[in-house]
Amino acid sequence: MKPKKYLFILLLLSTLFLVYNFFIYTDSSAYxxxxxxxxxxxxxxxxxxxxxxxxxxxxxxxxxxxxxxxxxxxxxxxxxxxxxxxxxxxxxxxxxxxxxxxxxxxxxxxxxxxxxxxxxxxxxxxxxxxxxxxxxxxxxxxx
Ligand code: HEC
Missing domain, CATH: 1.10.760.10 (Cytochrome c-like domain)
Known part of the structure; x- marks a missing residue:
């Protein structure tokens, strides 16, 4: 794979991780x-x-x-x-x-x-x- 693709996947996963975390920590019903x-x-x-x-x-x-x-x-x-x-x-x-x-x-x-x-x-x-x-x-x- 080209290095650019790695970078894309890394950015995608990091973004998903951040979005997921945002929802978890702002979901007041979880508490x-x-x-x-x-x-x-x-x-x-x-x-x-x-x-x-x-x-x-x-x-x-x-x-x-x-x-x-x-x-x-x-x-x-x-x-x-x-x-x-x-x-x-x-x-x-x-x-x-x-x-x-x-x-x-x-x-x-x-x-x-x-x-x-x-x-x-x-x-x-x-x-x-x-x-x-x-x-x-x-x-x-x-x-
Ligand atoms: C070093 C351990 C320890 C610490 C620290 C401790 N407790 Fe206890 N507590 C016990 C034990 C063991 C019992 C059960 C006593 C018995 O069986 O009669 C108990 C019983 C109780 C009970 C009675 C529960 C019941 O339904 O009979 C209450 C209420 C309580 N503790 C509140 C507290 C509070 C509030 C604190 C902090 C300020 C505290 N305890 C700190 C060990 C501890």
């Missing part, structure tokens, strides 16, 4: 249109800062020392229980020292994550193009 409230985002920041994810999972992603907390909120149905757990230092979970408003923020984070769906999902469908489509429990978080 389930989840919009956390400001309070929940403060909770998420506490979650990240304190490395809760090193032991807990959200949608199965995270460490495995503690339980998956995607649906901890609806599973426990008890705000005070969850808030007490944050500072309890039970088993291998370290004893944190969150104040009341921080506990409220973490709780709000777990509450809103819980509303985005179920894990493990019984409603996940794998589409022919490989995307996994999840049927959301309610449409509070959908645009």
């Amino acid at each position: 389930g249109n989840v919009h956390l409230s400001e309070k929940a985002i403060r909770g998420e920041n506490l979650w990240l800062k304190n490395n809760c994810n090193s032991c807990h999972q959200i949608y199965g992603l995270g460490g495995y020392l503690g339980p998956d907390l995607t649906n901890a909120y609806s599973f426990r149905k008890n705000d005070n229980y969850l808030k007490a757990m944050f500072n309890s230092g039970i088993k291998t979970m370290p004893k944190f020292d969150f104040n009341e408003s921080e506990k409220e923020e973490l709780l709000q984070f777990l509450k809103e994550i819980d509303q985005t769906g179920h894990y493990p999902s019984t409603n996940a469908k794998i589409k022919p193009n490989g995307w996994v489509e999840i049927q959301y429990k309610n449409d509070v978080h959908e645009n």
Whole structure:
């Protein structure tokens, strides 16, 4: 093949790659249109800062020392229980020292994550193009 043809193929593949990436990164539906409230985002920041994810999972992603907390909120149905757990230092979970408003923020984070769906999902469908489509429990978080 002539060098010019190689160049053409290279440019074509690079362009396709960029176009494909553009669609993937701008497709908001891929994230389930989840919009956390400001309070929940403060909770998420506490979650990240304190490395809760090193032991807990959200949608199965995270460490495995503690339980998956995607649906901890609806599973426990008890705000005070969850808030007490944050500072309890039970088993291998370290004893944190969150104040009341921080506990409220973490709780709000777990509450809103819980509303985005179920894990493990019984409603996940794998589409022919490989995307996994999840049927959301309610449409509070959908645009
Ligand atoms: C070193 C590991 C570790 C870290 C870090 C950790 N946890 Fe835990 N967590 C655990 C373990 C283990 C349990 C289960 C305790 C039990 O079985 O009673 C647990 C239990 C919980 C529970 C109770 C779940 C339920 O349904 O009973 C909540 C809520 C929780 N953790 C929240 C958090 C939050 C929020 C953070 C970060 C601020 C955090 N954890 C950080 C290990 C950890």
